[in-house]
Amino acid sequence: MRDAILIIGGGIAGINCALNAARYGTKVYLVDDTASIGGMMARLDKTFPTNDCSICIEAPQMYDTDNQENIEILTHTEVRKVKAKNGGFDIRLVKRPKYVDEEKCTGCGACVEACPVSIPDEMDGKIGGKRKLISMAFPQAVPNMVSLDPACRSGEMQDAGACIGGCAVDCSQCRECPIALCVKACEKEGKNAVTLWQSAKNVKLEVKSIVVATGIDAARPAGDLLGYDLYDNVITGMQFERLMNAGGPTAGEIIRPSDGRHARRIAWVQCAGRGLAPGKGVPYCSKICCMIATKQVIITKEHDAAVETTVFYNDLKAYGKNFWGFYQKAVDAGVRYIRGRPYEVQENPETRNLVVRYENLETGKIETHEVDLLVLSTGIVPNERNAKLAKVLGIELDHLGYFKEKDPLTAPLETSVPGIYLCGGATGPIDIAESVVQACAAGMKAVLRP
């Protein structure tokens, strides 16, 4: 359908772009290469500066997206080929198998219960987050269904205790399975939705325009950054967000990875890794980290006002409406903001507490500060799959790895290819509200293309 548009990325930007375009009356294909739409926002606990519960405000939009008749959601799907044709684009997508039938799965979780293997969750691993080899991305996932880890299906997890593996033939050859516990559990529920023999599917589309909404990622700290790889109680800001999230691995308990005890003294290091050698840290200001940390200290204080909280920072980015008041709220709650630059962290092997050495930028002195838990605000990086996608789309990235706008000053959100537009984290570090604004604008541009 030439009148349709393709949106790549199902985070809050992609969702809003899709809802606007669909309500306008345009057919939308919303593609996400993970198992659910929702993106980064679905992992957050709260949003600044109102401390709205993130999933509470995002989930209704996710449900709306799912129910909008003009929107077709394609998860686990990659864009492989894009060819400009007749003023629009011919698209080839590949839908990677979830090894679960989308039509049949109801997300009941019987297979998850049956799965014998838990492995550390990719994002929450350090704070004890675990997932089964068959699992749902998160409780509110859309589509509300599970997917199977491809590593399990290929037999690689057998040593870890997985039931699958060691067969003479590949799963793709079978149409039933006598050994996989997830398959059996699903059969028992009467659904037969787990299908290990599922294969990748090619999907072809014709669209008039494309919106790139691939989002941002939290930077992973270089291994030796302030003891991250050495000490259990040094975690990232995103891990802390999961730690305080009632839906996260600790059910909202702010506890230390080393011993599961409640952290009584916590410090945040802003700009962690910034200004270090290439590859060691994010070289630019990521804009949103100050407010993320401020949100986290406020929530921490709300959980327990007696927790001692300290934020080490350089320049406070209270760049938006009511953000300064939000910072004041943290200060009033007793949070210490220290202009300082931590450069070394040492663990006390007995207590597992951390001693932070830092330069106090106001006094010029070297000082130390002991905490139970240290949080590194490592900054924001572009989606790691941007480069590959840029090549497929025939558009450029800027030197930081975000998609390049042709003329950001006077024709924002347009790329060097007419008909391909950008919104949200694809353009750079950005907050939710700004993403939504761009999503509306990119949607307008996309639907207006003849």
Place this chain on the structure above:
Amino acid sequence: MNVPEVVEYARGLDHVTLADEGRWSCSVDYLSRMQALIREHRINRVVIASCTPRTHEGLFKRNIQQAGMNPYLLEFVSIREQVSWVHMREPEAATQKAKDLVRMGVAKAVLLEEGEEIRLPVKQDCLVIGAGAAGLSAALNVAGQGFQAIVLEKSDRLGGMLNTLSLVRHDSHHADAAQWVQSLAARVYETPGIRVITGAEIETIEGYIGNYTIGLKGGNGSPGERLHVSTIVVATGMREISPEGAFKHGENPRVMTQLELEKRIRSSKKFQPPEDREETNDLRSSGFHPEVKNVVFIQCVGSKNDTRGCCSIGCHAAVKNALALKALDPDIQIHILYRDLSMVKEEGEMLKEAKHLGIRFSRFPDDRYPEPVENLDGTLVVKTMDILIGKELQLPADLLVLTVAFQGDDTVEQLKGLLKVSANPDGFFQESHVKLAPLEFPADGVALAGCAKSPMMLKESIEAGIGAAMRVSIPMKRGYIEAEGIVADIDLTDCNQCGLCHKRCPYSAISVDADKNPRVIKALCKGCGLCAADCPRECITIVHFTDDQVLAQVDAALLEAPEKKIIGFVCHWCALGGVDMAGVSRLQYPVHARLIRVMCSARVSMKMMLRAFEKGAAGVLVAGCEFPTCHYISGNYAAESRVRRMKKKLARSGYDPERLINVWCSAADGPKFAKTMKDMVKQFNLDNAS
């Protein structure tokens, strides 16, 4: 809790034809089973006892609709968030509470009436108020669809603040601000479907989406002209606050604000046509004082204090203008005195460039701003404490530039009344939702773009303008808006034409005809219920939340052991969100509450509160959104004042006014709700009541 026992209990209630237990009631399997059961048993009211209406009401409404029922004949009882997750250690009491909640749901369900979505036609014409970058971008995009756009500008020239600026920058991209915005204005003049009115002010705004009439004063239209449009984009921009004599502004001509500096830079020869340009001495020929050698910028003037936040754009503006001055005269010495430097992502490159060119940056303490001291010759010395080197500096300043905070346009005060929207004390309009509805107002068909919301960069203003065009274009393209069936309904039989409902409706959804009779414009009504609760003659009811329905819930809740029970009226958007959060967070609190959902705390009438006391409730809770947030703009304020009045009335009627509790709770604040419950139980001594 014991679910089978609750199912069995439900089965025995009056009017209940069928009670069924589903393991995953939202699964496709169970939904189709539900449809089959509805058809098979010819069921005409459905009560769902499961999670929370905030997430799943829509799903179940659609489902019963697919089974041939009117979707408004559904009542949702939340036994997961309100019972099983929050009373995990008291299974028996929890089961009892679940039974009560189901009984309340059934009591309401039998009284439910069919509702319908209401459509209102919307034509394809839009008024854009303000002709800066945001407004012009919005107008071009509206007209680009073949719709009509009217651009209304109070000054006699399109372009807004950009007309007064020199360069605008983003990364390595530069543009002459005025030239660029004038080319945009030229496109607006050329575009068919756009009408431009300049020099005009708005006197009146009447009507609603699809049907706005705007009365004008002055301008190039015909005198007393009235405009008729379906939608409105508000893009009224911003202005600098006055430094009010601080830092010798207004006293010493060498002290100027950032915008005053922009004007000077703009008037320098560099910005004149090439044929008029002189080769050298650019800076001094441009209206600057002849001996400008040293320039000092002071950041955050009027910002980041108790009344105002970060101005958002001042750091960028200062660095950009410092670079512009350097371009005019490379020998000029510039110091930028700041508190926090806010230069993000690619702006870091600009900062590097500035430092490379020798522009100095010096941080002063938050509580000790730099101080200009005047020399006899009128030049200045700025005394400042540099906290990074720990020294007091004395900087000569031939020019002192103040980066002052911004405020909304001076028309905002009037416009917010006419549009019935809110603005903060600085005159920036309040968007509908900070995160997910940044481009709109609560009133349908009115969008918000650019610096009228808060200070922003040109790029963001253009994006907001185009995005706002999208928001108003959706109803214009569809040709209608659709309102939910939860709306006010007026029975004129007892109406004494007091006009209170018309005056108090936050959405102007109640009009008054020539005979002073009120009428609800249903497509505009959001169903908050403020009018119904306030109506002195009880003429107004809210479909789906009628007095009878709510009172039936109160009665059902207090059927047994009322002295141990707390009746809680909670608003759907925030307080119930808090209740749900308490559930998701597994916060354990006492079982005494029986909650009744209303869309807004403003719906809770004195009659409802009184009924709970009359039936012997231990206490009553009215819970709504935390100030200043309210899904219905100001319903919580109305509720608060009503509760105050109710307390007096309770005292007069012989009840203890201390047993009426009022709490404001955000959707994220589960702990606050849980604590409220604990506090009330303690205060009323309910744990010990036998």
